[in-house]
Amino acid sequence: MESFDHLLLGLSVALTPMNLSYCFIGALLGTLIGVLPGLGPVPTIAMLLPLTFNLPPETSLIMLAGIYYGAQYGGSVSAILVNLPGESTSVVTCIDGYQMARQGRAGPALGIAAIGSFFAGCVAALLMFLFAPVLSKIALSVGPTDYFSMMVLGLISAVVLANGSLLKAVAMVVLGVLLGTVGTDLNSGTRRFTFDVLELSDGIDFVIVAVALFAFAEIIANLAQGEKREVFTSRLGRVLPSMADIKQSAGAIMRGTALGSMLGILPGGGALLASFAAYSVEKKLAKDQSRFGNGAIEGVAAPESANNAGAQTSMVPLLTLGIPPNAVMALMLGAMTIQGIQPGPQVMNTDPRLFWGLIASLWVGNVILVVLNLPLIGIWIKLLNVPYRLLFPAILLFCSIGVYTINHQPFDLMLAAGLGAVGYLLAKLGCEPAPLLLGFILGPLMEENLQRSLLLSRGDPTVFLTEPLSAALLVASALLLIVVAAPTIRRKREAAFQE
Numbered sequence: 001m002e003s004f005d006h007l008l009l010g011l012s013v014a015l016t017p018m019n020l021s022y023c024f025i026g027a028l029l030g031t032l033i034g035v036l037p038g039l040g041p042v043p044t045i046a047m048l049l050p051l052t053f054n055l056p057p058e059t060s061l062i063m064l065a066g067i068y069y070g071a072q073y074g075g076s077v078s079a080i081l082v083n084l085p086g087e088s089t090s091v092v093t094c095i096d097g098y099q100m101a102r103q104g105r106a107g108p109a110l111g112i113a114a115i116g117s118f119f120a121g122c123v124a125a126l127l128m129f130l131f132a133p134v135l136s137k138i139a140l141s142v143g144p145t146d147y148f149s150m151m152v153l154g155l156i157s158a159v160v161l162a163n164g165s166l167l168k169a170v171a172m173v174v175l176g177v178l179l180g181t182v183g184t185d186l187n188s189g190t191r192r193f194t195f196d197v198l199e200l201s202d203g204i205d206f207v208i209v210a211v212a213l214f215a216f217a218e219i220i221a222n223l224a225q226g227e228k229r230e231v232f233t234s235r236l237g238r239v240l241p242s243m244a245d246i247k248q249s250a251g252a253i254m255r256g257t258a259l260g261s262m263l264g265i266l267p268g269g270g271a272l273l274a275s276f277a278a279y280s281v282e283k284k285l286a287k288d289q290s291r292f293g294n295g296a297i298e299g300v301a302a303p304e305s306a307n308n309a310g311a312q313t314s315m316v317p318l319l320t321l322g323i324p325p326n327a328v329m330a331l332m333l334g335a336m337t338i339q340g341i342q343p344g345p346q347v348m349n350t351d352p353r354l355f356w357g358l359i360a361s362l363w364v365g366n367v368i369l370v371v372l373n374l375p376l377i378g379i380w381i382k383l384l385n386v387p388y389r390l391l392f393p394a395i396l397l398f399c400s401i402g403v404y405t406i407n408h409q410p411f412d413l414m415l416a417a418g419l420g421a422v423g424y425l426l427a428k429l430g431c432e433p434a435p436l437l438l439g440f441i442l443g444p445l446m447e448e449n450l451q452r453s454l455l456l457s458r459g460d461p462t463v464f465l466t467e468p469l470s471a472a473l474l475v476a477s478a479l480l481l482i483v484v485a486a487p488t489i490r491r492k493r494e495a496a497f498q499e
Contacts, residue, residue, distance in 0.1 A: 006356050007129060013357025014364045019062050022055070023361050026063035027368045030070020031376075034090075035078055036391065041071040042437075043215030043395075045331045047402040049207050049338070057339040058354045062361040064335055065315070068328050069121060069362070072308045073369050076113040080106055080300070090307065092279045096292060096299030108241040109300050112249050114373045115241070116305035120257040121366035124312035127261055128359050133348065135320040142321075142345075144452040145463055149473035151446045154323055156477040158435045159484075166484060168431045176439025177446070179204055187451060199411040206334045208403055208416045209440055213433040214327070215399045216420025219392050221427055241297070249301035252282050256302035260309030265316050265325060278306035312362050319355060320345055323442070327434045330441040 013019060033044045045064050052060035075090030080097035093113065100109040142150070159169040182193045183203025194200040241249070256278040263274040282302045283292045292299050315332075317323045322344030324330040336343050341351060348355045403416045423433055457463035465471045 006133075006352075007360065009352060010129075010356035010358075010360025013058055013353050014062065014360040018056075019059050019357065019361065020364065022059050022063040023066050023365050024368055026066020027070040027365050028372060030067035030072075031074035031369065031372060033067070034071035034074020034076075036074075041068045042210060042327050042331065043218065043399065044071075045328060045335075046207050046210035046214065047399045049331065049335055050402050050405040052335060053338060057336070057341055057351070058357045060335060060339065061332065061354065061358050062365075064332055065358060065361065066365045066368075068332075069308060069311045069365060070369060072304075072311045073114065073117050073373055075307075076117070076300075076304050077110060077373075080109045080113065090275075090304075092275045092303040093300055095279070096294070096296045099293070099295035100297065100300065103295050105295065105297075108245050108297065110373075111241045112245060112297055112301045113304040114370055115246070116249065116253040116256065116301045117308040118366050118370040119253055120260055120305040120309035121312055121369075122363060123257050124261050124264070124309040125359060125362035125366070128313065128316060128362070132316060132320055132355075132359065135316065135345075137345070142469070143467070144449040144456070145467045145470045146473070147321075147323075148446055148449040148453055149464060149470040149477070150321070151323060151442045151449070153473045153477045153480075154325065155435075155439060155442060156480050158438045159481070165430060168429070169435050172426070172431050172433070172435040173439040176436035176441075177443035179209065179436075180440045180443030181447070199409060199415075204415070204440075205407070205412070206330070206437075206441060208412055209419060210327070210331060210437060211399050211403055212416045212419030213423040213437060215395065216416060217423030217427055217433070219396060220420065220424040223389075223392065245297055249297050252278075252298035252302040253305045255281055256305030257309045260306035260311075261313050263306075264310030264313035274306040274310040275303035278302040315358070318343060319347060319358070322445075324438065327437045330437055333441060 014023065029044065030041065033041065045067055048064070048067070052063065055063075072090070076093050076097065079090040079093040080101050082098075097109045097113070100106060155173050159166065159173055178193070180203075182200055184191050184201055191201055256274075259278045259281065260274040263277060279292075279299060279302055282296075282298045283289055286292060286296070286298070314325045314329055317325050318329045318332060322333070322342070324333045333343050341347065341354065400413060400416075403412050404410075426433065426436075453463055454461070463470075464474060
């Protein structure tokens with residue numbers, strides 16, 4: 001009965017004309033940036049954050065969430081038609097989706113991707129309604145010592161799931177934590193790492209870091225690559241899949257949804273991991289594995305279901321624990337903080353309209369997306385033919401406006417440009433930026449909980465090992481790092497990411 005009351009409250013918030021319109025805008029914009037290769041939800045959300053300052057908290061978060069899961073839908077379009085994933089979680093969809101397009105079955109591939117994503121999104125939202133209250137109640141008993149150890153585990157998991165070298169991923173996390181310490185220490189009032197630059201006394205705004213690493217650096221990388229696109233549009237075929245296609249994909253959709261719902265809460269990129277895992281499971285379960293890589297429709301249905309379920313369940317640790325599992329959720333955490341909301345287990349009690357309205361909006365958004373995706377495929381195809389050299393000036397302009405409107409200081413633009421150049425160099429060196437952003441967001445929170453724990457224990461550092469939950473989390477972090485650092489496991493991990 002209580003869950004039904006929560007559902008009614010959530011729908012009453014999500015279905016207001018204002019929230020409904022912003023959910024539509026978020027879903028449409030998310031699909032658009034998912035379709036266009038070279039864009040993504042992180043730079044888009046970072047760019048739009050300043051525009052949400054004057055919106056009600058639930059409205060701004062509903063729109064930003066719509067951009068995130070909308071990008072999961074849109075990423076499948078470019079993956080299938082161009083063999084370029086518009087979103088990182090659509091990488092696996094390229095394997096069989098593009099082959100289906102080459103065989104004249106782009107329509108059914110796009111249709112099954114939309115249906116699988118819709119089903120997975122609805123199931124993930126239902127699971128959040130059922131289990132988020134339980135997690136919030138458990139989280140209320142968690143102290144600062146446990147929170148510190150939980151964040152350590154989150155950063156270690158981000159390192160493990162990061163692409164490329166383990167050492168480089170660790171270095172990026174450490175660099176992010178160091179950038180997070182720039183500014184004035186709240187306890188002592190001492191300026192740290194500001195180099196006597198007055199503008200750095202309040203620290204580096206996370207919007208600047210996000211735009212620099214995920215927008216400016218990405219623009220430079222895309223311009224350096226050049227572009228050659230072959231878009232399969234002449235033989236699109238009927239968009240709605242046949243009953244045989246649906247029957248063949250039903251099991252893959254359900255398994256992908258289950259995997260995505262479980263793995264989405266993992267720090268570092270659960271939705272991406274879920275799409276790879278779902279594809280691997282389907283390939284192992286198939287009677288004829290040779291079909292995979294040659295246009296198997298299950299190879300589209302499973303990863304698309306998994307990445308959308310994973311994208312939505314990644315909100316669970318953010319809303320219940322106040323810990324972002326990926327870069328997009330880190331931006332959402334920043335948006336909540338800017339609106340004066342402290343993410344964590346208290347949100348459900350202090351702001352139930354925000355909590356339940358955001359979860360209910362996932363259902364509404366999924367309906368909007370499935371209605372949008374199928375009729376607008378013709379428009380998305382035309383957009384795929386637009387050269388990137390015509391798109392990047394507008395992207396650069398909007399990102400610059402977003403950075404400037406934070407504090408109305410030219411220094412922020414110069415800092416973002418400098419960090420963007422650094423981000424491009426790091427990318428050329430094979431360093432993934434997502435662990436840096438997670439370290440930047442979680443670093444100050446870790447420091448706060450570390451100081452609080454030491455104050456409560458009167459400076460005794462062994463408190464982290466005497467508290468049972470904290471000790472278990474730290475042991476799990478150490479074991480995870482040791483196992484992944486083992487030469488055999490490390491080589492297999494790097495080979496898997498290269499593949």
